[in-house]
Amino acid sequence: MSVDGPLGAQEEPFWRALMRVIVALPRSLDDDLLRSTGLTLTEYLVLMNLSEAENQELRMTDLASATALSASRITRVVDALQSRGQVVKRRYEGDARGNVATLTPEGLKRLRAAYPVHLASARKRVMGNLDGRSLSAMARQFEAMGEHLD
Template structure:
């Protein structure tokens, strides 16, 4: 039998705080985007990732990687965004088995309208509360954790070149 290596008091305290952030931050981001733009954070993030793609088009699999989503979750969100005319799906010309997702002009306008409020919320809730050194440390910590969660580097966030893209 393997003996459990329990968390120390300091490790437990850190873990409890981290899980609180995991629960509270998405809800706070959803609240701002829902109130201001009738979007969830994941819907906004999906639109934003498309807005940064060449010609504002990505294969569904590439969009899933950029949004850190499973294909079923992404499909549900894309269906909702498509019903709002913010994106459109089309067959991929290079691979008949694949589907492309394209940001429509209405989707582009939605991202443009939503971005300032979202960035302000991210700054207010996270970035501005930290020193530049703490932001750098947090990035280093998340890089290590992402290597554990995504050892194959499938998610865009796991790509070290993604750092500093903006």
């Protein structure tokens, strides 16, 4: 495969299909969650990342990085979750300039309630459309791609 020049006959259809998935999949996952749980995909990802963090809290900069959101966007999402009692935001004790977001029991409850919906959506929209025999190879390739993007 050439690193410059037009995409080859096998590359072009793959690239177009990947671009379609990159645009359409988040929208579909978001619609499924929002319709069934009232949470957006972004809110779900924030709650999920907090649930997996030590003490169920993360610095806002780390949370933004984990969810691939800008500083202003993560602030808006966390503020919305805080207004619903699902997250608490406070000053980071080690650095007066930073904030920490902490998952509340209500946030964990909402996440647990939304998990089956998100899982069903992932199975319907992605996993059910893949050849299970190639999943391990695809996972390795996507992980390698992700490492180059980070």
